[in-house]
Amino acid sequence: MQTxxxxxxxxxxxxxxxxxxxxxxxxxxxxxxxxxxxPNGAGKSTLTRVMLGLDKPQxxxxxxxxxxxxxxxxxxxxxxxxxxxxxxxxxxxxxxxxFGKLYGLKGERLKKQVRFALEFVGLWEERKxxxxxxxxxxxxxxxxxxxxxxxxxxxxxxxxxVGVDPQSRNRILDAIIELNQLGTTVIYISHYxxxxxxxxxxxxxIDDGQLLCQGKLNDVIQEHTDQAIIRLELQRKSTxxxxxxxxxxxxxxEGNNVELGVPKNDVNAISQIKESFGEDVKNFQYITxxxxxxxxxxxxxxxxD
Amino acid sequence: xxxxxxxxxxxxxxxxxxxxxxxxxxxxxxxILGNALSGVFQTGDKETKSSVISQISTVVVNEDSGDxxxxxxxxxxxxxxxxxxxxxxxxxxxQALKMLESxxxxxxxxxxxDLTSEYENNKNGNITxxxxxxxxxxxxxxxxALSAYGDGYLAMEVASANNPNIVYSHEYSNMLAAPGTATxxxxxxxxxxxxxSYYGVTMLVLILVYGLANTMNxxxxxxxxxxxDRYLVSPISKTALIMGQFLTGCTIxxxxxxxxxxxxxxxxxxxxxxxxxxxxxxxxxxxxxxxxLGLLLGVIGRRxxxxxxxxxxxxxxxxxxxxxxxxxxxxxxxSISINEVFQRPLFDYIGQGVIDLMPVFTALIxxxxxxxxAVYSLTRKEAR
Numbered sequence: 001m002q003t004x005x006x007x008x009x010x011x012x013x014x015x016x017x018x019x020x021x022x023x024x025x026x027x028x029x030x031x032x033x034x035x036x037x038x039p040n041g042a043g044k045s046t047l048t049r050v051m052l053g054l055d056k057p058q059x060x061x062x063x064x065x066x067x068x069x070x071x072x073x074x075x076x077x078x079x080x081x082x083x084x085x086x087x088x089x090x091x092x093x094x095x096x097x098x099f100g101k102l103y104g105l106k107g108e109r110l111k112k113q114v115r116f117a118l119e120f121v122g123l124w125e126e127r128k129x130x131x132x133x134x135x136x137x138x139x140x141x142x143x144x145x146x147x148x149x150x151x152x153x154x155x156x157x158x159x160x161x162v163g164v165d166p167q168s169r170n171r172i173l174d175a176i177i178e179l180n181q182l183g184t185t186v187i188y189i190s191h192y193x194x195x196x197x198x199x200x201x202x203x204x205x206i207d208d209g210q211l212l213c214q215g216k217l218n219d220v221i222q223e224h225t226d227q228a229i230i231r232l233e234l235q236r237k238s239t240x241x242x243x244x245x246x247x248x249x250x251x252x253x254e255g256n257n258v259e260l261g262v263p264k265n266d267v268n269a270i271s272q273i274k275e276s277f278g279e280d281v282k283n284f285q286y287i288t289x290x291x292x293x294x295x296x297x298x299x300x301x302x303x304x305d
Numbered sequence: 306x307x308x309x310x311x312x313x314x315x316x317x318x319x320x321x322x323x324x325x326x327x328x329x330x331x332x333x334x335x336x337i338l339g340n341a342l343s344g345v346f347q348t349g350d351k352e353t354k355s356s357v358i359s360q361i362s363t364v365v366v367n368e369d370s371g372d373x374x375x376x377x378x379x380x381x382x383x384x385x386x387x388x389x390x391x392x393x394x395x396x397x398x399x400q401a402l403k404m405l406e407s408x409x410x411x412x413x414x415x416x417x418x419d420l421t422s423e424y425e426n427n428k429n430g431n432i433t434x435x436x437x438x439x440x441x442x443x444x445x446x447x448x449x450a451l452s453a454y455g456d457g458y459l460a461m462e463v464a465s466a467n468n469p470n471i472v473y474s475h476e477y478s479n480m481l482a483a484p485g486t487a488t489x490x491x492x493x494x495x496x497x498x499x500x501x502s503y504y505g506v507t508m509l510v511l512i513l514v515y516g517l518a519n520t521m522n523x524x525x526x527x528x529x530x531x532x533x534d535r536y537l538v539s540p541i542s543k544t545a546l547i548m549g550q551f552l553t554g555c556t557i558x559x560x561x562x563x564x565x566x567x568x569x570x571x572x573x574x575x576x577x578x579x580x581x582x583x584x585x586x587x588x589x590x591x592x593x594x595x596x597x598l599g600l601l602l603g604v605i606g607r608r609x610x611x612x613x614x615x616x617x618x619x620x621x622x623x624x625x626x627x628x629x630x631x632x633x634x635x636x637x638x639x640s641i642s643i644n645e646v647f648q649r650p651l652f653d654y655i656g657q658g659v660i661d662l663m664p665v666f667t668a669l670i671x672x673x674x675x676x677x678x679a680v681y682s683l684t685r686k687e688a689r
Contacts, residue, residue, distance in 0.1 A: 074538060081535060083530055084531060087316065090312070098312050104540065
């Protein structure tokens with residue numbers, strides 16, 4: 001698969017004492033939805049700025065489409081910043097039109113692309129309104145429309161669903177999948193685990209300025225998890241079962257709820273647990289290994305810490 | 306560049322707040338200040354101010370036994386000065402002070418006993434004029450008259466060193482303006498610029514100075530945070546980005562300047578000289594200079610946040626200086642003051658028909674430097 005972005009040994013610090021990015025290497029393939037996952041302060045936004053050339057790394061190599069950053073590569077990359085980058089005294093249509101012009105679109109193609117972008121995010125009907133009258137979700141969608149109007153080969157979306165209602169969030173996520181199906185490579189930066197799991201084909205986990213792992217989502221989960229979770233709701237408080245629990249890896253014991261770690265796909269272990277607790281099990285749940293476990297294993301942090 | 310320019314202009318002209326600030330504000334400024342000033346300075350066609358000083362009732366106590374004291378009393382009581390001074394001769398200081406306190410006289414002049422000897426030996430005399438605060442103008446006039454008398458006396462002494470009689474036979478001319486004489490009021494000393502023209506010019510320069518703050522704020526708003534990042538990651542060149550904003554600022558300033566000149570002429574018949582092209586050249590040059598400076602400060606202000614605070618603090622100063630309400634004495638650096646660079650050429654042209662554009666050309670060269678530095682400062686930190 002062709003690589004659209006390559007970053008090698010990127011070193012960046014705002015002051016020389018504390019590096020924000022530490023010899024970080026990252027590559028994104030064509031037509032992937034690459035989820036860059038990390039807790040707040042991990043270095044995600046700084047990495048984005050460095051990738052876009054807004055900040056210059058002290059060390060390392062960055063290439064887009066096997067070229068150094070230039071006006072030509074800039075035309076092929078779209079950017080949707082985390083904060084809203086809109087002009088509030090222009091209408092939604094004029095906003096998208098303006099950013100289309102900045103990317104060199106003209107005439108009929110410009111009009112066509114503006115319409116496409118606004119329809120894509122579901123704001124064509126509201127095109128004459130100014131964004132200050134929009135809800136948070138609508139503003140986010142307009143922010144995306146401004147980033148995709150020039151039909152980029154790659155779009156970088158930095159936390160595009162922060163602060164939006166579930167309905168708008170679903171709409172945005174569906175739009176991103178659709179955009180990818182139309183041939184656009186998506187780099188999706190988020191700290192929402194479930195969003196990354198839902199839409200991304202590939203994932204990179206970043207913490208403390210370092211890329212801890214990257215690859216296909218399923219491969220990463222398989223590679224970095226060695227156990228599944230059994231979640232039990234018991235008749236009595238977990239303390240009443242201390243003898244039975246001695247035989248297992250207890251991940252959580254709170255009130256009547258217990259979480260136990262078991263080897264992946266180990267059917268015997270599951271049967272054994274059912275036998276041990278017998279009729280006391282009110283509710284039994286087998287949780288397959290997921291990104292959250294990978295993340296916790298690699299960083300020893302919960303994502304929302 | 307044209308995309309940025311056209312869009313920015315559209316935004317500014319469509320936004321009612323911006324429109325009021327940029328276009329209506331200068332209009333209001335000239336209307337309010339013009340009306341206020343016309344009330345103060347304008348009387349009919351000629352802008353003059355009359356001040357009438359009535360006769361000053363005076364008591365003089367002369368303790369000097371020499372000729373100077375005698376001559377001063379004689380001078381004040383002379384027929385020529387009768388219109389100005391109504392002189393009574395007091396016998397003692399105590400009596401004179403009582404007369405002053407009771408309001409019988411408006412001022413009391415005390416001539417000390419060593420006055421003549423002091424004049425002869427030190428070319429100096431110590432005459433005291435007492436008065437009340439409400440008559441301070443009259444006391445000042447008397448001071449001036451006595452001072453002039455002293456100077457004249459000394460001059461005659463020197464001239465008649467070999468013929469002392471000349472001094473005593475000389476008749477002093479009346480050095481005071483007679484009642485009813487008009488006193489020309491001019492705010493620009495040494496020039497024949499009228500007050501209205503003076504403020505017509507200074508208001509024009511003031512509005513051009515505001516271009517600095519307008520462009521600086523606009524650049525800071527546009528290039529801060531996410532919106533600025535979106536501009537900077539676009540394929541458009543930095544020079545085009547900068548020039549687009551700069552052109553917008555200049556156009557707005559030129560519009561404002563034109564509104565000021567138009568309204569000043571229309572409503573107050575302010576004279577800007579015969580050749581309006583000269584005035585418009587100054588408007589264009591001032592717009593370029595101040596907007597270039599604002600552009601630079603705006604770009605620097607993205608990284609050094611204190612710049613914004615400093616400029617905000619300087620706005621009142623700029624208003625007073627640019628508006629001609631105060632003049633900064635910058636000594637050796639006066640050639641770079643707003644007064645010298647933009648106001649002086651207009652005053653010289655309006656008052657004397659002299660065209661001296663050297664300071665303006667210097668400012669234009671500086672403006673080019675500001676724009677270049679702004680472009681450089683906005684350079685994206687591109688990845689290697």
